[in-house]
Amino acid sequence: ADIVVLPGDGIGPEVAAAAVDVLQAVATRFGHRFSLHEHLIGGAAIDATGTPLPDATLAAARAADAVLLGAVGGPKWSDPNASVRPEQGLLAIRKALGLYANLRPTKPHPAALGASPIKPHLLAGVDLLVVRELTGGIYFGDKTRDADTASDLCRYSVHEIERVVRRACLLARDRRGHVISVDKANVLETSRLWRDVASRIARDEFPDITLEHQLVDSMAMHLLSKPRAFDVIVTENMFGDILTDEASMLAGSLGLLPSASLGDDAMPGAGSTASGRARGIFEPIHGSAPDIAGRGIANPYGAILSAALLLRHSLDLAREAACIEAAVDGALAAGVFTADLAQTGAAVSTREATTAVL
Amino acid sequence: ADIVVLPGDGIGPEVAAAAVDVLQAVATRFGHRFSLHEHLIGGAAIDATGTPLPDATLAAARAADAVLLGAVGGPKWSDPNASVRPEQGLLAIRKALGLYANLRPTKPHPAALGASPIKPHLLAGVDLLVVRELTGGIYFGDKTRDADTASDLCRYSVHEIERVVRRACLLARDRRGHVISVDKANVLETSRLWRDVASRIARDEFPDITLEHQLVDSMAMHLLSKPRAFDVIVTENMFGDILTDEASMLAGSLGLLPSASLGDDAMPGAGSTASGRARGIFEPIHGSAPDIAGRGIANPYGAILSAALLLRHSLDLAREAACIEAAVDGALAAGVFTADLAQTGAAVSTREATTAVL
Ligand SMILES: CC(C)[C@H](C(=O)O)[C@@H](O)C(=O)O
Ligand SMILES: CC(C)[C@H](C(=O)O)[C@@H](O)C(=O)O
Numbered sequence: 001a002d003i004v005v006l007p008g009d010g011i012g013p014e015v016a017a018a019a020v021d022v023l024q025a026v027a028t029r030f031g032h033r034f035s036l037h038e039h040l041i042g043g044a045a046i047d048a049t050g051t052p053l054p055d056a057t058l059a060a061a062r063a064a065d066a067v068l069l070g071a072v073g074g075p076k077w078s079d080p081n082a083s084v085r086p087e088q089g090l091l092a093i094r095k096a097l098g099l100y101a102n103l104r105p106t107k108p109h110p111a112a113l114g115a116s117p118i119k120p121h122l123l124a125g126v127d128l129l130v131v132r133e134l135t136g137g138i139y140f141g142d143k144t145r146d147a148d149t150a151s152d153l154c155r156y157s158v159h160e161i162e163r164v165v166r167r168a169c170l171l172a173r174d175r176r177g178h179v180i181s182v183d184k185a186n187v188l189e190t191s192r193l194w195r196d197v198a199s200r201i202a203r204d205e206f207p208d209i210t211l212e213h214q215l216v217d218s219m220a221m222h223l224l225s226k227p228r229a230f231d232v233i234v235t236e237n238m239f240g241d242i243l244t245d246e247a248s249m250l251a252g253s254l255g256l257l258p259s260a261s262l263g264d265d266a267m268p269g270a271g272s273t274a275s276g277r278a279r280g281i282f283e284p285i286h287g288s289a290p291d292i293a294g295r296g297i298a299n300p301y302g303a304i305l306s307a308a309l310l311l312r313h314s315l316d317l318a319r320e321a322a323c324i325e326a327a328v329d330g331a332l333a334a335g336v337f338t339a340d341l342a343q344t345g346a347a348v349s350t351r352e353a354t355t356a357v358l
Numbered sequence: 359a360d361i362v363v364l365p366g367d368g369i370g371p372e373v374a375a376a377a378v379d380v381l382q383a384v385a386t387r388f389g390h391r392f393s394l395h396e397h398l399i400g401g402a403a404i405d406a407t408g409t410p411l412p413d414a415t416l417a418a419a420r421a422a423d424a425v426l427l428g429a430v431g432g433p434k435w436s437d438p439n440a441s442v443r444p445e446q447g448l449l450a451i452r453k454a455l456g457l458y459a460n461l462r463p464t465k466p467h468p469a470a471l472g473a474s475p476i477k478p479h480l481l482a483g484v485d486l487l488v489v490r491e492l493t494g495g496i497y498f499g500d501k502t503r504d505a506d507t508a509s510d511l512c513r514y515s516v517h518e519i520e521r522v523v524r525r526a527c528l529l530a531r532d533r534r535g536h537v538i539s540v541d542k543a544n545v546l547e548t549s550r551l552w553r554d555v556a557s558r559i560a561r562d563e564f565p566d567i568t569l570e571h572q573l574v575d576s577m578a579m580h581l582l583s584k585p586r587a588f589d590v591i592v593t594e595n596m597f598g599d600i601l602t603d604e605a606s607m608l609a610g611s612l613g614l615l616p617s618a619s620l621g622d623d624a625m626p627g628a629g630s631t632a633s634g635r636a637r638g639i640f641e642p643i644h645g646s647a648p649d650i651a652g653r654g655i656a657n658p659y660g661a662i663l664s665a666a667l668l669l670r671h672s673l674d675l676a677r678e679a680a681c682i683e684a685a686v687d688g689a690l691a692a693g694v695f696t697a698d699l700a701q702t703g704a705a706v707s708t709r710e711a712t713t714a715v716l
Pocket of ligand 1: 545
């Protein structure tokens, strides 16, 4: 299998290297051949080529079976009014590859609860998956700016809503069969369309799945007050951005959390099951953390667990994915904590944490 | 002073009645005359008149010194595709009265921390105020819907941003002098304008205030991981809706939290200080809670504390406001808990809680 690696900026290269080591160990142990190729994205790409998503990177990503990404951005390129910014590379590659479904699972590890701001008794048994729409909504609508005003258009088509809700329902089928669709239907027209389409898809195509609706403001509360109540949460791009970062606090540290951004199956005829091979980018949900970059202390678990998602979703290697997940669980259970997780006592380095997983 | 009371739906009338009793007690004790008039809004207004904001209600609110509101909405009127909905009354009155600044203070009471999902050691000393823009953004932009797509336009003018940032800075001056402006400037054009305008206002008009910027996704985390770090948070309408509901979890119960929606000073020549008299609607941040409506068990503290904000912001009666706040503090310290707050032991009724405050 052909895997493109986009290390990016800040701690991106450090955690991507850890994930690559783990992928290589899996290849050896299970007798696979992964051919890994590094390309530029984000600030590193701006510095080298003047653009955050060079053509060579996009072409390689299109040709690959899957993409593993570190993180993009940093103070060097942080002026929001600059015409070229690292995040544009990330937004552009998601859009160009058609990766409309962003999966962000949160399952707090018992050993890491100390690092969460949430009371531990609320976290026992939490196992939720946010499916965020990733290539539509206000992120990609028309934008205007003049001296006196600015605007961003939030737009959704029936097709865009259908496909992400369908994906959420398919994923729920392999879990506890429950989907909550989050919107702001008491205010937004896009949310009223979202609600109608989600109801129809669930009713017509997924009689085995329970779908409920929830307003985004009340979801922001319930995520904290009763996180165990949720299985799959599906929502639009902007709400998903906010709610997934909020949900990450349940897990204790952002550094632990992986994500998968999936499009439709790259292979003809397939694409009808959640477990089929889908084109995707896999990245930890943390950012480039410029404050700790270069010090070798970043938490590599989120990137390593992203490699597991890559194996499961793009290469259909579920057993190998589970093996990585068990290894990370084991490292956490043994108290192998990087600085973001260590409440007391010494923290390990990125390398030591990776070695524990290996 | 002339105060319009809009009880609304569900538990709205129950908590509004509690706040009215407290206002009347303040009038007696401090020798004021408050003349209180009830009007219809929300579902109750739809049932009686066919519209969620009858002309008589709007005219009375315009003529009054301040408006006290209960809550609107309920399952009876909950179809998001209905052409007439209770929330429209709330959105329309905010807009018609020009109430562009929604103040939502959160200061967890030590006695109520048991009800919060957040670990108590993180909550000690938390005292934050969210100032949410309330009459612009995606709530009020053009909307479209056809068979295949829907859209909502998010639009902000320089003027709309200036006035709410200015109000946040004025409020910070009476607090700890620190403002965080929350946006999504790495993606939205409206946020880039917001950031530019906020920076300029702070630099040119408030050299004594520290203003920093934060992305909304990272704010959703930091509100939980380091809530003590915040003083005043200013943000646009939609982000404010989500973040204030999230922040309410710091206080243990939504039922405790008041809000003030302020316009510019109703009196000519004034409006330049945060403590001047401003036209406003004052309401608890909780909803109509149809599940407990009519049972006399709703938490009245949020509505009562909203009456305190009314006295402070619209009637310039700071001493009277502080007196109410001290009475609520005292009731909480004495363990007078409604069902939403009581962890163990018996909960008191709305009436008993109100009597404790009185
Ligand atoms: C960097 C930014 C554009 C991005 C987003 O908002 O999608 C990030 O916050 C994320 O969630 O992956
Ligand atoms: C009822 C609804 C329209 C309203 C809003 O979103 O503004 C409510 O959630 C609030 O925050 O006051």
